[in-house]
Amino acid sequence: MLSFLFRRLLQTIPTVLAVVALVFVLFSVVPGSIVSSMSDDADPQVELRLKKQLGLDEPVYVRFGSYVAKLATGDFGTSFRTREPVTFMIAKRAWPTLQLIFAAMAFSVVIGVPLGFIAALKPGGIVDTLAMVVAVSGLSIAKFWLGLVLMYLFALKLGWLPSFGYGDGGLKYLILPAVTLGVSPMALFARTTRAAVLEIMTADFVRTARSKGMSETRVVKWHVMRNALVIILTTVGLQFGALMGQAVVVEKLYSWPGIGSLLVDSVLQRDIPAVQGSILVVVLSFLAINLLIDVLYGVIDPRIRYA
Amino acid sequence: MIFRIVAIVAGLGLALAATAEAQTPRKGGTIRMTAPYGSSFTSLDILTTQRAQDEIYAKALHRSLYIWDSAAGKPVLELAKEDVVSGGGLVHTFKLRDDAYFHNGRKMTADDIIWTYNRIMDGTKAYPGARYVRVIEGAAAVEKGQAKEISGLKKIDDFTIEMKLTEKVEPGFYFWNAITSIYPADEAAKESFLQKPIGLGPFKFVEHVPGSRIVLERWDRFYKPGKPYADKIIVAVMGEAAARDVAFRNKEIDTSVLGPAQYVAYQNDADLKGTVVEVAEVFTRYMGMNPAFKPFADKRVRQAINHAIDTDLIINKLVKGKAYRATSWLPLTSPAYDKAMKPYAFDPAKAKQLLADAGYPSGFEFEWTTSQNESWGLPIVSAVIPMLDRVGIKAKVKQVETAVLAEVVRSGDYQAFIYSQASGPDPQAALKCFHSATPQPACNYMNFKNADFDKIVDEAGQADDPAKRTQLLQKANALLYEEAPVWFFNYNKAVMAVQPWLKGIQLNATELTHQNVEDLWVDETSPAK
Numbered sequence: 024m025l026s027f028l029f030r031r032l033l034q035t036i037p038t039v040l041a042v043v044a045l046v047f048v049l050f051s052v053v054p055g056s057i058v059s060s061m062s063d064d065a066d067p068q069v070e071l072r073l074k075k076q077l078g079l080d081e082p083v084y085v086r087f088g089s090y091v092a093k094l095a096t097g098d099f100g101t102s103f104r105t106r107e108p109v110t111f112m113i114a115k116r117a118w119p120t121l122q123l124i125f126a127a128m129a130f131s132v133v134i135g136v137p138l139g140f141i142a143a144l145k146p147g148g149i150v151d152t153l154a155m156v157v158a159v160s161g162l163s164i165a166k167f168w169l170g171l172v173l174m175y176l177f178a179l180k181l182g183w184l185p186s187f188g189y190g191d192g193g194l195k196y197l198i199l200p201a202v203t204l205g206v207s208p209m210a211l212f213a214r215t216t217r218a219a220v221l222e223i224m225t226a227d228f229v230r231t232a233r234s235k236g237m238s239e240t241r242v243v244k245w246h247v248m249r250n251a252l253v254i255i256l257t258t259v260g261l262q263f264g265a266l267m268g269q270a271v272v273v274e275k276l277y278s279w280p281g282i283g284s285l286l287v288d289s290v291l292q293r294d295i296p297a298v299q300g301s302i303l304v305v306v307l308s309f310l311a312i313n314l315l316i317d318v319l320y321g322v323i324d325p326r327i328r329y330a
Numbered sequence: 331m332i333f334r335i336v337a338i339v340a341g342l343g344l345a346l347a348a349t350a351e352a353q354t355p356r357k358g359g360t361i362r363m364t365a366p367y368g369s370s371f372t373s374l375d376i377l378t379t380q381r382a383q384d385e386i387y388a389k390a391l392h393r394s395l396y397i398w399d400s401a402a403g404k405p406v407l408e409l410a411k412e413d414v415v416s417g418g419g420l421v422h423t424f425k426l427r428d429d430a431y432f433h434n435g436r437k438m439t440a441d442d443i444i445w446t447y448n449r450i451m452d453g454t455k456a457y458p459g460a461r462y463v464r465v466i467e468g469a470a471a472v473e474k475g476q477a478k479e480i481s482g483l484k485k486i487d488d489f490t491i492e493m494k495l496t497e498k499v500e501p502g503f504y505f506w507n508a509i510t511s512i513y514p515a516d517e518a519a520k521e522s523f524l525q526k527p528i529g530l531g532p533f534k535f536v537e538h539v540p541g542s543r544i545v546l547e548r549w550d551r552f553y554k555p556g557k558p559y560a561d562k563i564i565v566a567v568m569g570e571a572a573a574r575d576v577a578f579r580n581k582e583i584d585t586s587v588l589g590p591a592q593y594v595a596y597q598n599d600a601d602l603k604g605t606v607v608e609v610a611e612v613f614t615r616y617m618g619m620n621p622a623f624k625p626f627a628d629k630r631v632r633q634a635i636n637h638a639i640d641t642d643l644i645i646n647k648l649v650k651g652k653a654y655r656a657t658s659w660l661p662l663t664s665p666a667y668d669k670a671m672k673p674y675a676f677d678p679a680k681a682k683q684l685l686a687d688a689g690y691p692s693g694f695e696f697e698w699t700t701s702q703n704e705s706w707g708l709p710i711v712s713a714v715i716p717m718l719d720r721v722g723i724k725a726k727v728k729q730v731e732t733a734v735l736a737e738v739v740r741s742g743d744y745q746a747f748i749y750s751q752a753s754g755p756d757p758q759a760a761l762k763c764f765h766s767a768t769p770q771p772a773c774n775y776m777n778f779k780n781a782d783f784d785k786i787v788d789e790a791g792q793a794d795d796p797a798k799r800t801q802l803l804q805k806a807n808a809l810l811y812e813e814a815p816v817w818f819f820n821y822n823k824a825v826m827a828v829q830p831w832l833k834g835i836q837l838n839a840t841e842l843t844h845q846n847v848e849d850l851w852v853d854e855t856s857p858a859k
Contacts, residue, residue: 069456072453105373112540116540178580186576187566
């Protein structure tokens with residue numbers, strides 16, 4: 024297991040380096056710079072000094088080398104905009120993003136997985152049809168639109184929840200952003216679970232279990248559910264990464280102080296260190312979660328071994 | 331009869347008393363403003379950022395030597411009680427307030443002003459306020475590293491400061507906005523200042539949740555007696571107009587900036603119509619034409635474009651009336667605006683004739699660089715293209731991001747562009763952008779050169795009589811109209827929705843969202859009592 028972990032960690036290094044290089048090159052070639060985005064009415068002399076101060080007057084390879092050298096020591100650089108260390112900026116935003124993503128994931132798993140399971144137990148029935156209508160709709164609806172509809176309904180019409188903001192970070196502020204973010208993975212989990220369960224229900228070992236006189240409840244609990252869990256877990260892992268990216272829209276819509284809104288603001292203002300830092304954190308989180316999922320495979324299914 | 335008269339008088343007295351009571355500012359409560367311009371606040375060091383978004387919170391936290399007086403339409407003294415002018419208009423002796431306290435409890439003195447202006451001129455840091463402080467003699471030397479302190483700033487005593495300028499200008503226009511806010515010399519040098527800023531404003535810093543909000547609470551030692559009225563201010567970052575709309579209707583926020591579509595919706599909604607306030611801001615929207623591109627070098631072509639476009643139609647139908655027709659460069663709220671001026675008439679026949687006279691009877695083709703901005707970007711360009719096409723001018727669209735457009739405009743790398751540019755509040759500074767001595771990247775984006783114009787603007791700069799100066803600036807503005815370096819599109823009509831319980835909103839023509847918050851108050855009907 025340890026050697027497996029070690030190998031997986033080693034494999035992340037080229038991925039991280041590729042991401043670092045790609046983002047750096049991309050933001051070096053796209054037009055626009057922090058200097059022009061700082062003001063519509065800036066003074067040319069100040070602009071020149073700002074470029075010098077931020078090192079933007081140096082060749083790209085010099086800047087890249089300097090950035091990678093700093094990164095190797097854990098220094099993400101200093102934000103062009105706020106002039107704060109990027110690590111500090113990300114640290115301030117990490118908890119709200121984690122809150123949002125875990126809440127969205129909890130919502131989507133708690134609703135989506137049972138929905139898919141119930142649908143698969145009686146395929147073609149009313150529950151199955153309704154569940155799949157919900158799933159397809161959930162996958163199709165744009166988050167921005169859904170967010171506005173939820174705001175309108177639960178904040179403006181029903182008055183149950185605040186329409187925006189982080190407040191004290193409490194549950195009532197979290198519900199609407201989490202549901203907005205969670206609907207799409209919920210739909211995916213429902214579809215994935217249904218497909219997995221339907222496939223396993225027709226497998227030889229399930230037929231054997233039934234023929235041995237095992238009750239349907241026990242068959243589902245001990246054979247179907249456990250085997251379906253591996254597939255569901257893979258989807259959950261991938262969705263964690265996807266949610267990090269999708270949180271961008273939701274955070275902006277709800278004025279949620281997470282890494283997603285930091286990323287958008289930084290891209291718009293060409294705050295390259297903050298963009299690189301935010302993307303790197305998203306990528307590292309994605310890799311870490313997938314590593315965790317790989318480890319969990321072995322826990323759920325003892326047949327999987329890490330050679 | 332006597333009884334009736336007494337009753338009427340008593341009734342009137344009661345009514346007047348009730349009115350007076352209704353208008354008496356109420357103490358307490360929370361003001362919930364929004365910062366609507368897209369992204370998070372840039373920095374808590376307001377001297378480093380020149381964005382309208384950041385100045386919204388800065389108006390509560392900080393103070394500058396001058397402040398914008400919306401009612402008077404000009405900057406007025408804020409941290410000084412008196413400005414004595416001498417030395418042929420170049421030397422200003424300010425008698426400072428002796429009752430202004432920073433949020434750490436220390437009294438402001440002349441040293442703080444000198445320290446702040448020296449800091450702004452630190453050439454290694456590129457503070458945006460340097461463009462204004464540079465008007466003080468010796469400031470440029472500090473910026474270049476040739477001196478450590480601005481020679482034109484002298485401390486006479488703790489509450490008197492002498493400022494020698496390089497030009498005869500009204501210093502109020504240079505030292506009123508947030509990027510020249512006065513900092514406490516001792517505290518601002520510390521690292522912690524960036525996380526917990528200290529200012530002279532009516533509210534002190536409590537909390538910043540990046541990307542979400544800034545919270546400030548009343549500063550009890552603020553120098554204006556009885557102010558501020560509110561206990562607290564929350565400025566929420568809300569870039570999404572639709573989300574702001576829901577929050578406003580849900581009474582979660584007290585102010586919201588409206589775009590064209592919402593402007594119409596609010597005006598047509600009986601419940602919301604009364605919440606709308608609007609002002610002509612000092613921004614002119616226009617299509618700039620590059621004289622280096624041959625057709626645009628001819629004045630007749632530029633005039634033809636102004637005649638070819640049905641500007642009123644675009645303002646009414648596309649911008650939904652959320653703009654004022656531009657007559658020339660200076661906006662409606664400019665002190666040098668000439669009400670007698672009429673805009674270019676929509677006259678395609680005349681446009682064709684002018685094109686033919688200029689040697690383009692079949693028109694020509696040009697590239698038009700634009701952003702996606704709904705009020706002065708792609709939607710407007712799309713509407714104008716068929717109008718130009720009718721007189722034979724073909725426009726090819728080149729779409730770029732707003733930040734990129736700013737670079738394009740400053741570099742002169744365009745044939746035409748559409749933009750929104752500050753055209754005030756100082757009419758002299760606004761027109762000086764078209765002076766041939768003003769470099770293109772500074773603000774002379776069309777690289778305009780006209781000797782007559784230069785002469786008039788220079789004369790205005792030397793005029794001691796304000797009326798004479800205004801007259802000259804009007805003349806310069808009229809000359810711009812004639813020369814038509816741009817298609818004069820519109821002056822921005824800033825529109826904000828304000829909840830009925832929020833009182834004291836000022837119609838600030840420089841930026842409607844920038845409010846002197848000490849004058850705002852909420853009545854007892856506010857949900858955030």
